[in-house]
Amino acid sequence: MSxxxxxxxxxxxxxxxxxxxxxxxxxRKIDFPSLLFIVKSDARLIRWFRLKRIFLLIMxxxxxxxxxxxxxxxxxxxxxxxxxxxxxxxxSPSMDRxxxxxxxxxxxxxxxxxPQFLQYLKKRPVGILITDAQRNGFIEILKEGERFPGINIKxxxxxxxxxxxxxxxxxxxxxxxxxxxxFKILNEYTDKKKTSIILETEGRILKKxxxxxxxxxxxxxxELYLRKGLYQLSLELEDKEGFxxxxxxxxxxxxxxxxxxxxxxxxxxxxxxSALSTFYFEVRWVKEVADVKGDFFFVCNANEKDxxxxxxxxxxxxxxxxxxxxxxxxxxxxxxxxxxxxxSSLNNSLYLKNLSEIPVRYxxxxxxxxxxxYFENGDPFISKIKNHLLLPISLxxxxxxxxxxxxxxxxxxxxxxxxxxxxxxxxxxxxLEIKSSTEPQIISPRGEKYxxxxxxxxxxxxKETKECGIYKITDGKTIIGxxxxxxxxxxxxxxxxxxxxxxxIFGSKGFVNGAVFFLFIAxxxxxxxxxxxRKM
Amino acid sequence: xxxxxxxxxxxxxxxxxxxxxxxKGFLTGLxxxxxxxxxxxxxxxxxxxxxxxxxxxxxxxxARTERFYLKKYQAETNLSALLLLDKSNSMGFGEKIxxxxxxxxxxxxxxxxxxxxxxxxxxxxxxxxxxxFIPARSQMNHLKHLLGTLSKNExxxxxxxxxxxxxxxxxxxxxxxxxxxxxxxxxxxxxxxxINVMKAKKHxxxxxxxxxRKELDFSFQxxxxxxxxxxxxxxxxxxxxxxFLYKNKFNEFISSYRNGFAPKRVDYFQVITDVxxxxxxxxxxxxxxxxx
Numbered sequence: 001m002s003x004x005x006x007x008x009x010x011x012x013x014x015x016x017x018x019x020x021x022x023x024x025x026x027x028r029k030i031d032f033p034s035l036l037f038i039v040k041s042d043a044r045l046i047r048w049f050r051l052k053r054i055f056l057l058i059m060x061x062x063x064x065x066x067x068x069x070x071x072x073x074x075x076x077x078x079x080x081x082x083x084x085x086x087x088x089x090x091x092s093p094s095m096d097r098x099x100x101x102x103x104x105x106x107x108x109x110x111x112x113x114x115p116q117f118l119q120y121l122k123k124r125p126v127g128i129l130i131t132d133a134q135r136n137g138f139i140e141i142l143k144e145g146e147r148f149p150g151i152n153i154k155x156x157x158x159x160x161x162x163x164x165x166x167x168x169x170x171x172x173x174x175x176x177x178x179x180x181x182x183f184k185i186l187n188e189y190t191d192k193k194k195t196s197i198i199l200e201t202e203g204r205i206l207k208k209x210x211x212x213x214x215x216x217x218x219x220x221x222x223e224l225y226l227r228k229g230l231y232q233l234s235l236e237l238e239d240k241e242g243f244x245x246x247x248x249x250x251x252x253x254x255x256x257x258x259x260x261x262x263x264x265x266x267x268x269x270x271x272x273x274s275a276l277s278t279f280y281f282e283v284r285w286v287k288e289v290a291d292v293k294g295d296f297f298f299v300c301n302a303n304e305k306d307x308x309x310x311x312x313x314x315x316x317x318x319x320x321x322x323x324x325x326x327x328x329x330x331x332x333x334x335x336x337x338x339x340x341x342x343x344s345s346l347n348n349s350l351y352l353k354n355l356s357e358i359p360v361r362y363x364x365x366x367x368x369x370x371x372x373x374y375f376e377n378g379d380p381f382i383s384k385i386k387n388h389l390l391l392p393i394s395l396x397x398x399x400x401x402x403x404x405x406x407x408x409x410x411x412x413x414x415x416x417x418x419x420x421x422x423x424x425x426x427x428x429x430x431x432l433e434i435k436s437s438t439e440p441q442i443i444s445p446r447g448e449k450y451x452x453x454x455x456x457x458x459x460x461x462x463k464e465t466k467e468c469g470i471y472k473i474t475d476g477k478t479i480i481g482x483x484x485x486x487x488x489x490x491x492x493x494x495x496x497x498x499x500x501x502x503x504x505i506f507g508s509k510g511f512v513n514g515a516v517f518f519l520f521i522a523x524x525x526x527x528x529x530x531x532x533x534r535k536m
Numbered sequence: 537x538x539x540x541x542x543x544x545x546x547x548x549x550x551x552x553x554x555x556x557x558x559x560k561g562f563l564t565g566l567x568x569x570x571x572x573x574x575x576x577x578x579x580x581x582x583x584x585x586x587x588x589x590x591x592x593x594x595x596x597x598x599a600r601t602e603r604f605y606l607k608k609y610q611a612e613t614n615l616s617a618l619l620l621l622d623k624s625n626s627m628g629f630g631e632k633i634x635x636x637x638x639x640x641x642x643x644x645x646x647x648x649x650x651x652x653x654x655x656x657x658x659x660x661x662x663x664x665x666x667x668x669f670i671p672a673r674s675q676m677n678h679l680k681h682l683l684g685t686l687s688k689n690e691x692x693x694x695x696x697x698x699x700x701x702x703x704x705x706x707x708x709x710x711x712x713x714x715x716x717x718x719x720x721x722x723x724x725x726x727x728x729x730x731i732n733v734m735k736a737k738k739h740x741x742x743x744x745x746x747x748x749r750k751e752l753d754f755s756f757q758x759x760x761x762x763x764x765x766x767x768x769x770x771x772x773x774x775x776x777x778x779x780f781l782y783k784n785k786f787n788e789f790i791s792s793y794r795n796g797f798a799p800k801r802v803d804y805f806q807v808i809t810d811v812x813x814x815x816x817x818x819x820x821x822x823x824x825x826x827x828x
Contacts (some may be wrong), residue, residue: 024761027759027761028758028759028760028761029763030760030761030762030763031765032764033629033721033751033764033765034626034721034786035762035764035769035771037782038762038771038773038782039771040785041778041782041785042778042781045777046771046773049773049774050771050772053772
């Protein structure tokens with residue numbers, strides 16, 4: 001905060017002038033005949049005597065001015081840093097991962113790296129920023145470079161807009177069946193852009209086509225028919241203006257055999273069976289527990305009588321509880337509406353994320369088993385007992401089954417129960433959770449090998465996802481999973497740098513606080529004047 | 537001798553009295569007669585004429601010849617001295633007694649002493665030009681004229697010894713003794729050159745280099761504004777930090793005069809204004825003895 005009112009004290013600069021004149025008047029005057037010999041004795045010393053008083057006057061005036069300016073706390077241009085000390089290189093994927101190895105180099109991996117970057121900047125003055133300015137904040141800085149006279153901003157490319165893949169989703173994939181892969185692409189140019197799009201897997205081009213992208217968000221859908229197995233997919237955009245951005249997006253998919261599902265219900269669950277049958281499962285309806293067969297079973301509304309029997313079944317299944325019983329597993333709770341907030345590794349699934357934003361009416365609390373997901377109020381939403389999942393909702397009486405994400409959600413649940421191969425799509429620096437009975441090994445896109453950290457008996461976590469690409473998970477011999485690591489969507493969304501970020505990076509809007517600076521200058525003047533006065 | 541201290545004598549108002557006190561005090565201290573070599577010598581007798589003073593009659597000759605004769609003398613000395621007194625502003629420097637006042641008293645004393653010895657004495661007062669010029673006379677009543685001129689003048693103008701002597705030389709035809717009182721604050725080379733010219737013209741030269749003690753030791757204390765007494769230039773200096781360098785320069789200046797005068801046998805006396813006058817007179821007497 002500045003106090004310009006203190007500038008009214010500027011007339012005080014006359015005080016040292018008056019002192020100077022008085023001291024000169026008070027000076028003893030001696031008429032001397034041999035002045036010539038004084039002058040000849042040491043010309044430099046004589047000059048110094050003459051200048052000393054002028055120096056003192058200047059320094060005293062400077063001291064007063066600096067104190068007034070310090071009191072006024074004016075902002076001064078950020079032109080006092082040494083720009084040669086630090087080289088800052090934006091190493092976001094849009095910079096095509098160019099390595100610049102220098103001990104003074106600091107790299108911004110992506111937006112999530114900004115806090116670390118800011119911590120670094122607090123300790124060192126800012127130097128040269130090399131960036132392709134793939135954020136609106138940088139664009140502003142480039143346009144207003146004069147705001148930061150201490151900063152040498154080197155432009156590599158000046159974008160007129162931006163084109164980036166900001167997300168991907170896929171329907172469940174089954175062998176030799178239609179598998180739909182959706183990519184969300186953001187066009188921030190002011191006009192439509194025509195671009196070539198290449199979808200490939202492990203060097204093999206699956207699709208190559210030319211698309212026109214409208215301004216704003218575009219969804220590109222690809223229909224694929226894949227055999228059973230793990231697939232490493234990547235989508236690449238080619239911009240005809242030669243502008244390189246995060247035009248490569250990685251995606252992994254686990255294509256499985258179609259599963260046979262047995263639905264146990266007193267009445268025919270028409271809605272559920274039609275939803276499940278459309279794409280994903282071979283569905284069979286049974287009325288008796290004894291008739292349950294197949295790869296997986298599903299119970300629409302389990303009551304107290306059925307519950308214990310169902311838990312004895314060997315094949316994995318999902319039990320939707322009616323909540324009308326008072327068993328150790330569930331107790332009677334009035335219907336409530338809550339929101340799912342996540343819990344264990346399941347919450348990273350694309351579909352569960354969407355589901356988590358949906359209010360869910362449930363009517364009992366599961367008090368036993370391992371909780372996989374929670375409601376917002378802390379109540380368990382999904383619990384696991386043996387290889388059975390328990391949901392405290394009645395699908396017959398709940399609208400959840402009508403929700404468009406419910407089937408993908410069920411698919412994720414079924415996958416988690418069947419303990420298939422790990423197949424994850426995550427962001428840079430996001431930890432990768434791995435389920436494995438043996439100690440897994442991670443191979444980075446560059447071929448570097450890592451050992452993940454063991455959490456408990458079968459769970460491991462790997463935190464070093466520092467580069468975009470496909471990470472392979474092996475048991476030492478075979479690949480047991482894949483993880484696609486992509487940049488954060490904010491890299492593409494061109495979010496502006498906040499004022500705080502700009503302030504940290506370049507000083508407070510290109511200026512620094514004047515109080516400390518001018519106090520330092522005042523101290524300097526004071527010490528210098530003492531030195532001059534004492535020396536001679 | 538306490539009486540001959542400059543600061544004591546300065547209290548005596550008239551220069552005449554001051555000069556007499558100095559000379560008499562000085563003579564009292566001498567063991568031999570200052571008149572040595574200065575007496576009058578008999579030339580011839582002449583007949584007495586009416587009106588001649590009776591006490592001048594040579595009675596011994598009257599006893600032998602029974603005629604009145606008077607003795608006729610001829611002055612033995614032919615010394616003509618010219619006192620050159622620098623009255624420039626720089627001579628006005630001095631705390632208790634200025635260099636000019638000291639030099640003036642010294643000049644007056646010498647004039648008195650010289651006239652007592654029947655030498656003729658003249659006076660030149662100068663700064664950058666000749667301000668007063670009184671030709672040499674040997675009558676005692678000439679002293680009054682000399683002292684009157686000395687008393688009237690006070691320091692003014694700039695020093696230019698060489699120019700003044702250059703102007704003066706054509707005016708002095710007779711072989712003379714030049715007694716110069718000055719602080720010689722001028723380029724030593726020029727002064728030495730013109731003095732050498734004087735020596736070449738068979739004149740004798742005595743130089744009294746009048747200095748103040750403070751000029752020599754530069755014993756000022758606090759930072760001060762020093763103003764030149766002649767061209768009014770000023771400098772602010774701390775004398776303590778300059779003292780050593782100043783003294784070196786000033787000693788070089790004095791040495792250049794001393795070394796410059798020595799080969800031509802010019803008598804150079806450095807006189808400091810806190811030194812009693814008789815010392816200066818002794819110097820003079822020694823010189824006069826050599827001349828006689």
